[in-house]
Amino acid sequence: MRRLLLKLLSVLLIIVLAACNTNPGTSTPEPTPTPAQDIPSAPPVDPVYELGATVQNASGNRQGVYYEIFVRSFADSDGDGIGDINGLIEKLDYLNDGNPETTSDLGITGIWLMPVNKTVSYHGYDVTDYYDINPEYGTMEDFEKLLDEAHKRGISVIMDLVLNHTSTEHEWFISSKDPNSPYRNWYLWTDENSAEYNLKASIWGHPVWNKAGNSYYFALFWSGMPDLNYNNPDVRQEAKNIAGFWLDKGVDGFRLDAVPHLYDSLEVLPGESGIEKSLDWWNEFTAYCHEKKPGCLIVGEVLNDNTTIRASYLPALDSTFHIGLGAQIANAVTGGGSNNNYLSKFIANNYAQYAKANPDYIDAPMLSNHDQNRIITSVRGDHEKMKVAASIYLTLEGIPFIYYGEEIGMLGGKPDEDIRLPFIWGDDDPMKTRWRNSKYNTAVTPVSVQAKDPDSLLTHYKRIIRVRNKNHALYAGKFNFLESNNPSVVAYNMKSDKQSAIILHNLASSEESISVDVTGYTLEFCQKKDGFAQNDNEIVIPPLCTVIYVKDLD
Numbered sequence: 001m002r003r004l005l006l007k008l009l010s011v012l013l014i015i016v017l018a019a020c021n022t023n024p025g026t027s028t029p030e031p032t033p034t035p036a037q038d039i040p041s042a043p044p045v046d047p048v049y050e051l052g053a054t055v056q057n058a059s060g061n062r063q064g065v066y067y068e069i070f071v072r073s074f075a076d077s078d079g080d081g082i083g084d085i086n087g088l089i090e091k092l093d094y095l096n097d098g099n100p101e102t103t104s105d106l107g108i109t110g111i112w113l114m115p116v117n118k119t120v121s122y123h124g125y126d127v128t129d130y131y132d133i134n135p136e137y138g139t140m141e142d143f144e145k146l147l148d149e150a151h152k153r154g155i156s157v158i159m160d161l162v163l164n165h166t167s168t169e170h171e172w173f174i175s176s177k178d179p180n181s182p183y184r185n186w187y188l189w190t191d192e193n194s195a196e197y198n199l200k201a202s203i204w205g206h207p208v209w210n211k212a213g214n215s216y217y218f219a220l221f222w223s224g225m226p227d228l229n230y231n232n233p234d235v236r237q238e239a240k241n242i243a244g245f246w247l248d249k250g251v252d253g254f255r256l257d258a259v260p261h262l263y264d265s266l267e268v269l270p271g272e273s274g275i276e277k278s279l280d281w282w283n284e285f286t287a288y289c290h291e292k293k294p295g296c297l298i299v300g301e302v303l304n305d306n307t308t309i310r311a312s313y314l315p316a317l318d319s320t321f322h323i324g325l326g327a328q329i330a331n332a333v334t335g336g337g338s339n340n341n342y343l344s345k346f347i348a349n350n351y352a353q354y355a356k357a358n359p360d361y362i363d364a365p366m367l368s369n370h371d372q373n374r375i376i377t378s379v380r381g382d383h384e385k386m387k388v389a390a391s392i393y394l395t396l397e398g399i400p401f402i403y404y405g406e407e408i409g410m411l412g413g414k415p416d417e418d419i420r421l422p423f424i425w426g427d428d429d430p431m432k433t434r435w436r437n438s439k440y441n442t443a444v445t446p447v448s449v450q451a452k453d454p455d456s457l458l459t460h461y462k463r464i465i466r467v468r469n470k471n472h473a474l475y476a477g478k479f480n481f482l483e484s485n486n487p488s489v490v491a492y493n494m495k496s497d498k499q500s501a502i503i504l505h506n507l508a509s510s511e512e513s514i515s516v517d518v519t520g521y522t523l524e525f526c527q528k529k530d531g532f533a534q535n536d537n538e539i540v541i542p543p544l545c546t547v548i549y550v551k552d553l554d
Helices: 002-018 085-090 140-152 171-176 233-249 274-292 307-312 325-335 339-357 375-379 383-393 457-470 472-476
Strands: 066-069 110-113 117-119 127-133 156-161 189-191 209-212 215-218 253-256 297-300 401-403 478-481 489-495 499-506 512-515 522-526 533-535 538-541 545-552
Touching: 085 140, 127 140, 127 233, 140 156, 140 233, 156 233, 156 297, 233 274, 253 274, 274 297, 307 339, 325 339, 325 375, 325 383, 339 478, 339 489, 375 383, 383 457, 383 499, 383 545, 457 472, 457 522, 472 489, 472 499, 489 512, 499 538, 538 545
Parallel strands: 066 110, 066 401, 110 156, 156 253, 253 297
Antiparallel strands: 117 127, 189 215, 209 215, 478 489, 489 499, 499 545, 512 538, 522 545, 533 538
16 A cells, blocks of 8 residues: 555656646657767656657747857868868758757757858958858858758758958959059058058057058958958949859858948048948848848847947848847856846847837847857856856847857857867767867767756757747747846746747746746746746746746737
8 A cells, every 4th residue: 555655646746747847748758860860869858857849930040049150160071170061961960950859959940150161261251262162161062062951951041251351362352462453442552651541550459551562451350351442332242242142052141240340440531430331331231132032131240248339230230149148148147146137127228229220120149159258168167057048048039149069068268269169079979070179178078978968058958949949939029027026036028929928047056936927827948847836926946947938829
């Protein structure tokens, strides 16, 4: 009799814990991938941790979640140590295998490729041929195959387009050194007696005017990257020709590098407005792209923490990256809370400024990217805090961008090469890249191990991305902050025309409670099984945990 009672109690406990399931009532065992996927599956786990295969509803290049990839570091198909396009193709199933019934993939719906054009540098931001592929990465045929294979899986592809400057080894610039060249005016050239420009001007510790022969050329970022002259209509037309070429190839849009700097304050003439000239050009460019390929996505890099400055470029673009958001999230998470619900109010204020600039704005939230120290360092290497940071930005407006390796806690700090290190698949993976040694490798648990661990950071990313892609309020909704009576709990509402979601993040290392009206809502996601409780509208949230409620609207 005693054994029977114990068995009944065990069954009852499982039923209670299942109430905190990520996807109640639809959980299925982790499927075993086919050998071609080459992705380890997780072992059977407690229902509360089950990923739960669901039909992915987010689709198209303006929904879901994007993944930023540095091709050189991602996957190597030919054994030379350098990542390439064919390696990326073979690893697409890690990102999204195209089958909504499996849970071994990350679940992303788009990728942003850092520069893949012909170049003379490791990073690719100094292009020598806009109409060709970096031969270290592969061929144009390889790129076309990548587009085809990505689209088969429901993955959109946007590519980095570097239009502010070229390499000094680009044939246009080489020709422009001749004062009589038809390309002379494609760049900003002047002589040492110039009355228009300050040849002694400098930025970021280096001069912007560089001598070549008896003349000087303008190069904002460094002498090897001369700026193109967008006062020249031929340059403007060529930029559109380049965009049109790649849109015809099948790309779904562009990430535009250095958006504010095409008319930098150091290169405009007295009396001119750099931002007005920039907006005029970017409006022209975006309109061209939308006409060429309706629905293509134009995301601009405005690398500035100032929300007003970022917002000022939104009238001419679809989106700008939410620079500075990652630091605010990391500060709140490491601090264990957000007094007066500051983080939610900060985000709401940002969105209000965006909406004022462009009512149709699309946000592009991110924690970090290839120009910033990796975000895991900002939360002191703590994977539990990293999970909460990820849950915050992956439940905000727009299309979040994951920087490759973020989902496994890759480490890295300046110089730039060390924040763009080889992706850590595992020591036995033949496709790992080796172009640069990393002092961080032993401190990072590889994909091959994390994929089998139901508590890993990678598994958490898979779960929260699936929740986002499943729920209309999360992938298509708008943000509103909720008043929180507990400074340790960040609370907000995401609402679309079809659904409403209440999102609660406990940033503390202790159980915390909050009073929220969840009448009519259903528990959709609970990160942890131990410590969660709900008594009417009083909710107890486990330490460093995210809870999501949803309600369909009539």
